[in-house]
Amino acid sequence: MKVLVTGTAGFIGFHTAIRLLERGDSVVGFDVVNDYYDVALKEKRLEILADKARGTNAGYSFIRANLADPSAVGRAFEEHRPDRVIHLAAQAGVRYSLENPQAYVESNLTGFTNILEACRAFEVEHLTYASTSSVYGANRTMPFSEHHDVDHPLQFYAATKRANELMAHAYSHLFRLPTTGLRFFTVYGPWGRPDMALFLFTRKILEGEAIPVFNHGNHTRDFTYVDDIVEGVVRVNDTPAEADPDWDAHQPDPASSDAPFRIYNIGNNAPVKLMEYIEAIEEALGIKAKLDLLPLQPGDVPDTYADVRELxxxxxxxxxxxxxxGVRRFVDWYRGYYDV
Structure with a gap:
């Protein structure tokens, strides 16, 4: 099939596009390639994607444009007519949303609206899109379930991703557009984002600097390796959402609908304490970390734990x-990429 993947210069989008090409799908990549983090890393991912496409003889094209531009999105759909869409582009980062909320409005709200409109107009078979475990916000019931309330976000980033889920439901209801939202839980692995803990900690430990350990290391996170995430994304893309015949409007389940709409957690289902994660990095590097123990940051969720039974x-x-x-594979990649 022909799949349009947004965010192909990004971490998860890059790996997803690679996986689709390897199995013979035609991929249309879409990314603005902004400077939120190292542009050279993004360009290298795109270079590898183009090489992979040549090696597999799979159809591949790349569009460098802004999702917030409705005409650019419309032209992409008009020219390429994708069968399905995997929407992974977004302004990421929990803490950055405290500094620059407007970036999240442009990418996560305006950009997503343009994707929904194009999917409707060109009768796309299925839209799979990225949500986040951050939508669980103030909820402390573990493990997090898709059937839980998610109306108490703790940062603007989470609020925009929750809005995406509601916007998708509206289009599923009004236009019978099949949509599936995936709530990602702390994805890590090779080619990851430099603002994520694993990347940041590895760099600082190698440079002999102290690493910032928020909440004094008492966080737990459902760290999920990128290959496991991508396998789930591709399987969901292959399985268009359908209306739930048992959905009850008098007792509405937030994870499904009488429209072709689904929400799933996608995580490792095995939370790890942050200090254990740091120990895994130390072991892979063969270096003891210097720790800068700090209080809980505004907007941080103390713990995450994915119930993945539905998926x-x-x-x-x-x-x-x-x-x-997974940490060892990342460290091996990091040492090779940066020649450390």
Whole structure:
């Protein structure tokens, strides 16, 4: 099939596009390639994608444009006529949303509206899009379930991603557009984002600097290796959302609908304490970290833990990568990429 993947210069979008090309799908990449973090890293991902496409003889094209520009999005759909869309582009980062909320409005709200409109206009078979575990916000019931209330976000980033879920439902209801939202839980791995903990900690430990450890290391996170995430994304893309015949308007389930709409958690289902994660990095590097213990940051969620039973039932999702193994693979990539 032909799949339009937004955010292909980004971490998860890059890996997803690689996976689709490897199995023979035609991929249309879309990314503005902004400078939120190292542009050279993004350009290298795009270079590898183009090389992969040549090596597999799969159809591949790339559009460098802004999702907030409705004419650019419309032209992409008009020219390429994708069968399905995997929307992974977004302004990411929990803490950055405290500094520059307007960036989240442009990318996460305006950009997503343009994707929804194009999917409707060109009768796309299925829209799969990225949400986040951050939508669980003030909820402390563990593990997080798609059936829980998610109306108490703790930062603007989470609020925009929750808005995406509601916007998708409206289009599923009004236009019968099949949409599936995936709530990602702390994705890590090779080619990751420099603002994420694993990347930041690895760099600082190698340079002999102290690493910032918020909440004095008492966080737990459902760290999920990128290959496991991508396998789930691709399986969901292959399984268009359908209306739930048992959905009850008098007792509405937020995870499904009488429209072709679904929400799933996608995580490792095995939370790890932040200090154990740091120990895995130390072991992979062979270097002891210097710690700068700090209080909980504004907007941070103390713990995350994904209940993934719904996704397992729907597409046989089974994460395979232990944290120590995933961290080792990242460190091996980091040393090779930066010649450390």
């Amino acid at each position: 397992a039932d729907a597409v046989d999702y089974r994460p395979q990568t232990p944290v120590k193994e």
